[in-house]
């Protein structure tokens with residue numbers, strides 16, 4: 001398809017007299033796509049069963065007259081008052097026991113029959129009206145499913161469906177008791193109706209195995225909700241219409257398995273906010289690279305869409321850092337480098353009123369051209385020229401970070417170390433997102449293309465190197481496949497806690513790292529959590545200060561060779577190995593018993609990458625290089641300067657926050 005650009009526009013928020021000039025200016029700005037309608041349920045169905053799409057029909061016509069197509073959102077994330085206040089109860093109950101009110105958003109429970117029925121009717125009406133219209137490019141289902149804690153509900157509808165789900169999963173209540181270990185504290189149940197929904201308790205917590213099953217249940221619920229909409233839209237649409245959904249930026253903080261949620265869709269979409277609200281600085285650039293690579297990995301590496309690319313300073317309540325316009329432009333290039341083929345800027349004009357008054361768009365309410373509009377407009381012309389040849393092509397990677405969704409769910413609740421705990425706000429524990437991004441960072445720092453795949457979808461034979469951090473609940477079948485792949489020459493990187501649990505989340509009955517013991521050639525008899533502190537370690541004989549964070553395994557090598565040892569005078573285990581490497585057949589297994597700090601990462605991954613036959617290409621901090629192959633087979637490198645300084649990289653001068661595309665060397 002090439003590369004395309006759009007904006008998020010809300011015609012219902014602006015006087016009709018502005019529409020034509022808005023559309024003219026969008027065209028001049030360079031966009032050919034507009035996303036709309038994702039929050040307009042109250043407008044298009046003012047009373048139950050009476051639909052009025054006249055405003056959107058007219059807006060679509062105004063855009064189509066200027067050659068601009070639309071992406072239509074199914075507006076099921078914000079319920080009209082008549083539905084939210086339905087006496088059958090559609091409002092979510094948060095695990096804290098608080099019932100959501102009508103008035104914010106994402107307040108509907110996916111298990112509430114009235115909400116589901118009204119959603120089906122609405123989506124059917126949209127599908128029948130727009131499914132064959134040439135002006136409509138595709139559909140976005142709902143909006144940021146699970147966002148703002150809406151993935152968790154414990155209302156009576158959920159309680160009913162939860163118990164039915166448990167009966168399907170476990171068959172009989174004896175099996176449930178066995179799987180969860182309810183003999184502990186005498187939490188044994190004799191009927192599924194006795195199983196609680198996991199409300200937050202005044203003290204102690206529910207059984208981790210119950211919490212894990214509840215997450216799986218919620219994920220299945222969200223998937224069924226999404227699948228239903230996909231099915232209705234497909235049945236009434238031309239085959240050319242695509243269907244996607246825009247994912248919330250921090251995926252591992254949610255119970256939802258986005259591979260399942262997007263399973264029936266054509267590609268995944270994502271909302272890119274590197275800085276939000278009161279943040280004092282943008283997130284590290286490798287964090288965005290990790291998340292975008294994860295999004296691409298959800299759908300067999302198909303190019304993804306950035307459905308909301310922040311354009312200015314944005315918040316709901318409190319503002320913070322203003323990124324320079326050139327840096328916002330750089331984020332467009334970074335997204336395309338990581339596999340996006342469509343960028344939609346949020347939003348066309350700053351809202352004059354209500355909850356998103358502080359979401360500054362391309363235009364402000366005075367309608368004068370802003371500096372960000374000018375810079376992003378110029379960038380768009382350059383990007384179209386530079387990226388169109390490869391934006392839709394697959395990204396080829398010799399390395400892959402593999403994650404387990406179930407372990408992520410488990411670690412969100414039972415987080416093991418304060419180092420894996422990061423409460424970003426009232427409803428988000430993002431410690432694991434940050435940790436997994438840290439394990440992806442070496443690939444970004446050394447400019448090695450890497451994928452992000454789940455345990456269940458990774459094709460090992462595509463990679464020379466696989467990093468498998470925090471894989472606690474080890475699946476014997478997957479471990480066997482890993483062993484065979486290592487034997488054939490694969491290089492595997494394991495982390496602390498590898499193999500500590502079985503698939504029922506029980507502690508394993510053999511020494512750690514459990515099923516990985518022979519592969520890693522090491523034993524982990526002792527460990528401690530480092531929390532937010534750091535312990536010194538030494539890589540080889542290098543006198544370079546380096547450290548471990550989050551966790552400290554005290555290793556006893558069996559067949560493995562020590563690569564790094566603890567060197568911290570404050571620790572009784574000084575001198576014990578913390579990183580080892582084991583040779584097996586034609587491959588190698590690295591065991592990294594801590595979360596390496598930047599210096600340790602640098603020292604270790606130079607060795608790890610080389611052991612897999614991959615050249616580390618460090619080009620300085622703040623420099624990111626991604627290799628891409630064009631349709632004609634030639635290769636290029638996208639070079640991104642994430643610093644406020646002029647840099648010279650691969651023989652090219654780059655402005656502060658600048659980017660370029662050069663033919664790949666060697």
Ligand SMILES: [Zn+2]
Pocket residue numbers: 092093109110111112153154155156157158159
């Ligand atoms: Zn519910």
